[in-house]
Amino acid sequence: MKKTFPVNFRWGCSTSAHQIEGSTVNDWTQWESSIDREKFLRQAGKNPEEFISGMACDSWNRFEQDIACLKEVGVNSYRFSIEWSRVEPERGVFDQTVIERYVHFAQRLKEEGIEPFVTLWHWPVPLWVRDQGRWESPQTVGDFVKFAEVMVTAMHSHVRTWITINEPLVYTSNSYVTGQWPPQQKSLRKAFRVARHLVQAHRHAYTAIKKIDSTLQVGLSKHNIHFSAKQPWGVNQVFARALTYLWNEWFLNRVRRHQDFIGLNYYFHNSVDVKFGKKEKVYSDMGWELYPEGLYRVLKGLKRYGKPVYITEHGLADKDDRHRAWYLQESLRYAHQVLNEGVDLRGYFHWSLLDNFEWADGFFPRFGLFEVDFVTCERKARPSVAVYREIIEQGGPEVLE
């Protein structure tokens, strides 16, 4: 039997600029090659070279190869992001050549029958934004909105769906709570300030984009986790509920009147047992538990917002492609289930099209449907490409019932 998704369902892949474009100059590139970072990595017995984004997949120059990959998968949509530091290398100075290159890319996608979904901010900031205090500074909110206006004005005839911000709380927690990412702060006070500014940035950008063209669809990509209690009673359940509120709902509640759809990024299931534990389950190369049912749970959790939902990211690090096909099929079966249960699911974007630069983890995690040789930048399809392609052609995964 087949689980068939609606005919206008968006089948896609996702990427982000810093992770694939290469040769960017922003706060991340400076941090990646800083002396402190090098020392830290050497002390941990790692080769610092493998943690510098460098030319990444060179997608800035090889975008036609990326389009060829998308065609090979057979998707009808592609989510990519704009690199703010390229567009506005200095405050108020917008590089027209760069803007035109992004417009051209969106045009090319359309010519190939692929709908662009564009993310405006996927984490790195230009150096001048870093110097003014990144998102700790209220000025960054206004600067971001200006940048958003410039890009939407340039691209809106080709790009109808906009994602303002990617995973605001992942950024906030890694950069300001655990201190793993630049600017490596560990301050709840700063984290809260940053999160508040990101809420404001989204709301103001939403309003500004709607003024440019009220028919554009605007949302953000929210990373939600399925927190389950190990036993359905007692302290674990209270913790699971509290974490669900803080991580999954707090931000979305604050922007609920400023979004046309919710973008969901799903990767994690955490079983609350006072401390989080690992069991005999399936794990990705990064040790993340692969739990397809969690996708169903977090999708159901979004029902309360009554908005259309796109799964804007879902995938796994799996160099040898051992689990990808299973994870994809199984997750899509669960995703299909919510359609009949009142969640207006409109699309699925696999993370990622290509192996890419996985932030502080460097190049080791291989998330790509396509394997990338980071010396030659050659792209090579993993077997799962054929599986995803077949799912798309069939309009959904097969199920045994």
Ligand code: IFM
């Ligand atoms: O690579 C990241 C992406 O940038 C944001 N979402 C999660 C992915 C995998 O960690």
